[in-house]
Amino acid sequence: MARTAYHHGDLYQQAHEQALAIVREQGDSAISLRALARQIGVSTPALYRHYADRESLLAELAISGFQTLRQHLLAVDQQDSRSALIGIGLAYVAFAREEPNLYRLMFGGRVLPRGAHPRLDQAGLAAFQVLEDTVANGQQRGYLKAAPLALLTAAAWSLVHGLSQLTIDGHLPGHDNEPQLAAGITALLLDGSIERSNKEPTP
Known part of the structure; x- marks a missing residue:
């Protein structure tokens, strides 16, 4: 999958918006930080710097x-x-x-x-x-x-x-x-x- 261009400072919001779209379409059970990072085009560790785990993302x-x-x-x-x-x-x-x-x-x-x-x-x-x-x-x-x-x-x-x-x-x-x-x-x-x-x- 092609990586999506992003600015590091926008990663938190971009991940939030992408995760919200997934929840709206498929429900919270479809959320995975690893899959989300792949969709956005960043490394999983980069996403973990903003969200400690899957539950913290769902909480946000x-x-x-x-x-x-x-x-x-x-x-x-x-x-x-x-x-x-x-x-x-x-x-x-x-x-x-x-x-x-x-x-x-x-x-x-x-x-x-x-x-x-x-x-x-x-x-x-x-x-x-x-x-x-x-x-x-x-x-x-x-x-x-x-x-x-x-x-x-x-x-x-x-x-x-x-x-x-x-x-x-x-x-x-x-x-x-x-x-x-x-x-x-x-x-x-x-x-x-x-x-x-x-x-x-x-x-």
Whole structure:
């Protein structure tokens, strides 16, 4: 295979981009530092200077995934708390649908155990913080019940993560139905009743 021209300082980013393309097409199991070095056209030791091992490379991919997810969540308009909760859910599911293999890597504790990569844990928490802030805002404005913030946030995350996983695994209808699903799930979280999903909360 012909070697790809590169500048040494760009090797980290080039390897990252190439590995991300592989994960998107084939999943994280297809990642090999030796094969990746060969594709880029560098020696394996040169790549090891940037990534200690295969797992550290996968961790960097997952970190960038959480950073992108966080940006998508931050882009949701927070002016209306009810709409914001639905918007957060839709943004979350949309990311999972657009990046199914990366999403599986990000939340695949078997591949990247929690605690093994502190920067990855921090990136995940930063994305989670957006959801927690949205739930807290909903409580402050009276859209959510007076319950422990950690409990409500965990419930919201469980619902949206489950919806995302079922969607990318093909167990739910196409994305055209996601707004209705997200609205129904949010209604259950807001007031426990799908029938009341279009009503304003009682002051």
